[in-house]
Amino acid sequence: MARKPDGSPRALQRVLDIFGAIAAAPEGLSLTELSVRVRTPKSSLLTLLRPLSIDGYLVHQDGRYSLGSEIFALSESILAARKVGNLLRDLMLEAREQCGETVVHAAFTREGNEVVYVDVLESRQMIRYSVPAGVKRPLYTSAAGQLLLAYRDEAWQDDYLKSVPLKPLTSETITDPIVLRKKLRKIRADGVSISVSEAVEGASGVAAPIFNVRGEVVAALLIAGPSTRQDRDGSVWRDVAVSFAAKASRALGYRATLKADSR
Numbered sequence: 446m447a448r449k450p451d452g453s454p455r456a457l458q459r460v461l462d463i464f465g466a467i468a469a470a471p472e473g474l475s476l477t478e479l480s481v482r483v484r485t486p487k488s489s490l491l492t493l494l495r496p497l498s499i500d501g502y503l504v505h506q507d508g509r510y511s512l513g514s515e516i517f518a519l520s521e522s523i524l525a526a527r528k529v530g531n532l533l534r535d536l537m538l539e540a541r542e543q544c545g546e547t548v549v550h551a552a553f554t555r556e557g558n559e560v561v562y563v564d565v566l567e568s569r570q571m572i573r574y575s576v577p578a579g580v581k582r583p584l585y586t587s588a589a590g591q592l593l594l595a596y597r598d599e600a601w602q603d604d605y606l607k608s609v610p611l612k613p614l615t616s617e618t619i620t621d622p623i624v625l626r627k628k629l630r631k632i633r634a635d636g637v638s639i640s641v642s643e644a645v646e647g648a649s650g651v652a653a654p655i656f657n658v659r660g661e662v663v664a665a666l667l668i669a670g671p672s673t674r675q676d677r678d679g680s681v682w683r684d685v686a687v688s689f690a691a692k693a694s695r696a697l698g699y700r701a702t703l704k705a706d707s708r
Contacts, residue, residue, distance in 0.1 A: 459493060460493055460497070462482075462483040463503075464502075464516065466483055467479070467503070467512055468512060472509070473504075473510055473511035475508055476490065476491070476508075476510070479494075497513075498513070501513045501514055502515045521658075532697070533564065536689045536693055537550060537564065537566045537689075539689065540685050540686075541566050541569075543685050544668055544685040545568060545570060546570075546573070546669060546674070546678075547565065547566065547568045547573055547574040547575070547668070547670060548565075548667070548668060548669075549562050549564070549565050549576070549667040549668075549669060550562070550563045550664060550665075550666065551589035551590070551664060551665045551666075551667050552593075552664045552665070554581060558605065558608075558609065559581045559583060559590070560583075560584055560587060560589050560590035560665075561579065561581045562576060562579065562580045562581075562589075562667075563664070564578055568670060573670060573671070574648050574669040574670045576669075583609065583614075583644075584609075585609065585619065585625055586614055586618055586619075586640070587650060587652075587667075588638045588639060588643075588651055588652040588665075588669075589638070589650065589665040589667040590644075591638045591640060591652075592637075592652040592653070592654060592662075592665045593654075593665055595629040595632035595633045595638065596633065596654060602626070602629065606622050606625070614643070614644055615643060615644065615645065616642070617641060617646075618643050618644070619643065636653065636654065636687065637653050637683055637686065637687055638650075638651070638653075639679070639683070641672055641675065647672050647673075648669060648670070649669065649671070649672040649679075650667050650668065651667070651669075651675070651679065651682040651686045652665040652666065652667040653665065653666050653687045653689075653690035653691075654690060654694075655690050655697070656694040656697065656699040656701075657697045657698065658697060658698030658699060658700075660699065664693075665690070666686050666690040666693065668682040668685055
């Protein structure tokens, strides 16, 4: 085991700064570049870099420092300890305060062919979208279900559409596979899903994706309420859904820029 760096608050902050700077540089950083990024003399940096490299937290190759296997293993352990549900609850409370509507944490069922409402915070308004946690919906109907379906690969979507009949739940339910595929492409391009009376007559929803550290969509944040209010406040619902889903993604370790994504 290498001699550990000084454990003072300043040294610990420098270690965190080192990891942050290198994580933001996929091709690694030279000692000079790192010194500039973290505003620390090279001599002081070397005292920290040597033991971190020896212990596998950093890799020093061809004059550049990059992240090592040990820091990835540590990151995975930290992220695994953060349950998505616990993390989302606080964000859901904030989101409800901002938009005033029902906020839902939605995810794939264990079988993967439906969406389940894992957690629900109902609006405090007298007229609201009311649904208990645990309710399941077909992927092809609700805003959250369509969003999760949109982020599956095309082969998965093909298998799904071949095996699941698109039965109407309301007069607005999409039952034509060609129309549904077109909507899924738009959802993927826009990074947000909007459903108006497709699953429940008179109810609308706006959903945004939550990504994990590997860039996989693991859940959706859904804002839902009466369609009459969605007509009026739809832009607010969208902004809140996208903003808080991005916060959840970042808390789960996702670092890529959240923007429109097309195949």
